[in-house]
Amino acid sequence: MAEIICITHRGIRCGIPSRQILGADPIVAAMALMELWDGPRAASAPGSAEERALRVLTPEGPRWICGEHVVLSLVPRRHIHPLPPVLRDFVCLPHLVGLAEVEGSLTWLVDTTRFRKKNGVDH
Numbered sequence: 001m002a003e004i005i006c007i008t009h010r011g012i013r014c015g016i017p018s019r020q021i022l023g024a025d026p027i028v029a030a031m032a033l034m035e036l037w038d039g040p041r042a043a044s045a046p047g048s049a050e051e052r053a054l055r056v057l058t059p060e061g062p063r064w065i066c067g068e069h070v071v072l073s074l075v076p077r078r079h080i081h082p083l084p085p086v087l088r089d090f091v092c093l094p095h096l097v098g099l100a101e102v103e104g105s106l107t108w109l110v111d112t113t114r115f116r117k118k119n120g121v122d123h
Helices: 085-091
Strands: 002-009 012-017 021-025 051-056 063-075 080-082 096-102 105-110
Touching (some): 002 051, 002 096, 063 096, 085 096
Parallel strands (some): 012 105
Antiparallel strands (some): 002 012, 002 063, 021 051, 051 063, 080 096, 096 105
């Protein structure tokens, strides 16, 4: 079994290995939040009961990421599917590493230790 923290980040359901999560807090307006990809902001108002900030490990040190519907999921290893290298290169998001079947739905797997900034912009 793998422990994955599932969140909805910018409208997309994703999972982060629990060992990469250092903590969680309510969103604070002054927080510098990283973005894993472009997309719409969460439908709820910032600071709502559903929105949380997770402190995660990155190559540049700990960073904050926001998301909604934060849930710890235990996923059997047979339900985890890495992206083939050619597809991972095509997607151009080095932190997007696979898919997991979580409660009957596919969830993008994110490795925050592979997250990079490009020209000062999150990628």
